[in-house]
Amino acid sequence: MELWMGFYLVSFLNIARCVPESSYTVHLNKLSFEKAQNYCKPGSFLTNIPNEKEMAKILKTIWDENSKTDTSFWIGLKKDKGICVEQHLTLKGFHWTVDNSTQSDFKTWKVEPPVTCAILRCGLLSVEYSHSGAKSNGFMDTTCRNEHAFICKRNIQLECPRPEILSSHDMIEPKNDPYTREIVCRSGARFNLTCSKDLVWTVAGNENVDISQLCLECNKGYRRDASGNCADVDECKESKPCEHECQNTEGSYKCLHSYNGNDINEPPQPPTTTLKNRGNSVQTQPTSPPDDVRTNETVLHIDESAGDISNIVVPAIIALLIFIVLLVIVAAIVKGCLRRRSIKLARRKAEAVALNGSSSMEKVNEKEET
Incomplete structure (x- = not known):
């Protein structure tokens, strides 16, 4: 029997270690009680503050926020209309909005709430600061329309969905923290993910990155x-690919040359050899550099312009239009000449018929035929 009891006790302790502790976030932007509630969701x-242990965690979170000015924070404490304040109760007739519970081991009120049944009231946590940390002054109540900083508590009953990461990767899940993941991509890149209050996975330190793309190659x-x-890779620093000077560019790099103190982009002049002929005249000719001397290096990613096609198309169109206009003019001239000739004939x-009769007409016709 004792053996089984020991086994159950060990099992219970293992389960308890795997249950995540409650986590808190302190928000210094001031909102009304209702807006603060909605901000914390989903x-x-x-x-809520069920006991002294949770109160200590909350005070530590407030201190870690490094805020020494805000002394009043909305907590999920509320008294509805029609519910009376009862001074003998721990929460004075208020309840925790998360589960409507009225239980709490923390019994300190900084100011006793006024006895009323008709007014809606909401609860605050009052704190003060010392050189060593934040200290609680107890609960207070006020109208729910006032604006204050507020404290959200992680809902451990809601779980973040599994992160969706494209491409092959490994996912490391800490046993005691269901709200963080480590992603190890095939390339070896590692990213830490955190689950936000909205149950959305984000990259730690950068909430605007699409996590599904993390393991895709750039x-x-x-x-x-x-x-x-x-981000751009600085090849000049990482691999030193150039013999002389290296210039990093966006997405690539360039190898630059230095020619004996001349301008870095000025090509070197080939050396010359002086020759003498029989007439004592001097003649020079360039000589080729030795094979073991490098005079050029490859420059990567040099874009060559292919030329503007409009330089060819536009003149061709203009020439075609001129040719068409000339054809029209020539056709008009020929047509006019033919018309004048037909009129003359x-x-x-008509004149031949009128003056000489048909015989003259025949001569005219014969003349035309010749």
Whole structure:
């Protein structure tokens, strides 16, 4: 019997270690009670304070926020209309909004709430600061329309969905923290994810990165940084690819040359050899550099302009239009000449018929045929 009891006790302790502790977030932006409630949702709620242990965690969270000015924080404590304040109760007739519970081991009120049944009231946690940390002054109540900083508590009953990461990767899940993951991509890149209060996975330190893209490769010359963004790789620093000076560019690099103190972009002049002929005249000719001397290095990613096609098309169109206009003019001239000729011939025929009769007409016709 004792053996079985020991086994159950060990099992219970193992389960207890795997149950995540409640986590709190302190928000210094001031909102009304209702807006603060909605801000915490869906993964959190305005915190309850069931005991001294939870109070200590909350005070530590407030201190870690490094805020020494805000002394009043909304908590999930509320008294509805029609419910009377009862001074003998621990929560004085208030209840925790997360579960409507009225239980709490923390019994300190900084100011006793006024006895009323008709007014809606909401609860605050009052704190003060010393050189060593934050200290609680107890609960207070006020109208729910006032604006204060507030404290959200993680809803451990709601779980973040599994992160969706494209491409092959490994996912490391800490046993005691269901709200963090470590992603190890095939490339070796590692990213830490955290689950937000809205139950959304984000990269720690950069909430705007699409986590599904983390393990996808960037374009050539780029690599993902710790925040998950594709950043330019400085090849000049990492691999020293150039013999002389290296210039990093966006997504690539360039190798530059230095020619005996001349401008870095000025090509070297080939050496010359002086020759003498029989007439004592001097003649020079360039000599080729030795094979073991490098006069050029490859420059990567040099874009060559292919030329503007409009320089060819536009003149061709203009020439075609001029040719068409000339054809029209020539056709008009020919047509006019033919018309004048036909008019003259008709006029001659008419004159011949009128003066000489048909015989003259025949001569005219014979003349035309010749």
